[in-house]
Amino acid sequence: MANGSSLLPLTLERVSFAARGHAILRDIDLTIRADARTAILGPNGAGKSVLLRLCHGLLSPTSGRVRWANPERPYQPRRQAMVFQRPVLLRRSVLGNLTFALAVAGVRRADRAPRARDGLARVGLQALAFRPARVLSGGEQQRLALARAWMLKPEILFLDEPTANLDPSATREIESIIQSIHDSGTKIVMITHNLGQAQRLADEIVFVDRGRIAERSSVEQFFRNPATAEAAAFLQGELPWR
């Protein structure tokens, strides 16, 4: 996807965000490139989710700029996608959820069902195509949410704790799908509280603490030898046996 019209890199320039006068993020400078998989770590309330929403455009910064190399244009299909902690599915069939997203993305009617079926097959849900989406199990719902994002062929996929509510086996399935999405050429940016997951799925860590980016380093560097005291304390708290 590293052609001339790529969205990436994404650059945040002195981005701050405040809600009701309360500063959540302060002076964030961050560049997200196409190559490495990025995991965002940090304690609760550090501002990780807000950071992800600012990147995705669901929130606008109070000050500073969020800049894409070649921005999306209004009324054009989106080239980025997001998967939330709790999947939001429409009260329709599994397949209907996917064809809706394709319709919004401007895909021709005749092409929607085949593409949706292909998307379902990639996450192993083809047998459930006609089931109402809202009665699926938590893991199946999240797989459907991933299929919905993936079949739109985004250049970049944001994930906000995609496995926070799932059991270990569902988590493994989700992780393997995220890996496949990365292999298909989509940039992955993921918030997680699961440090094992960060080590399995990420190449670099962005560590957010109290509204600032405290540290950014490769996964090996971050877990072996964190550069900041905050990151060391965070790892100590999460992995007390180290």
Next chain:
Amino acid sequence: MIARADPKLIEIVVLSLRVSLTAVLLATLVALPVGAALAVASFPGRQALIVVLNALLGLPAVVVGLAIYLLLSRAGPLGSLGILFTPAAMVIAQAVLVFPLIGALARQSVADAWLEYREQLQSLGASALESALALLHDLRFSLVTIVLAAFGRAIAEVGAVMIVGGNIDGVTRVMTTAIALETSKGDLPLALGLGLVLLALVLALNVGAHFLKEGAQRRHG
């Protein structure tokens, strides 16, 4: 009288159903999009419109009747239509009466759902129109309940249809106006018979709405 299907009674019941069903259909076609738009779109004056719509929930039927009467009377702005004291006038009055009910309740349910769906729909790049339509579709079972409640209000209402319809025998006499008239005349059997039909109808509607919603909830989650 009900058992032997008195033709006069049948005629009154059929007219009631025709008027109220048409009124609710017309009001629904306008009120659902308006309610959804007020929930999803942002434009100047939106809050004021929501307040007005909610306030209109308490609209007294006789006031609606009076307003429509003035509009449709020979000297009124729409007098040339010549539809005062016809079923058409009654349809208009009932549609105006239930419009705020459908609009305000639909806006409330769409607004509640919007809190849950907003980020996902924006993430997919859905426009306000696409979002509103998707939400209306997702809430279809709750909306049926709202529309049935509106129908219940329309068919049980007496003040507005009395004023704009005139309760003309064989032309604009519906169940409620007939009950009012027959009671004041002392013909209690006809009044009671109509009252029973009206009650049974409203009850059946609510039972139907309840099971529709229950079933849908079980199937669709």
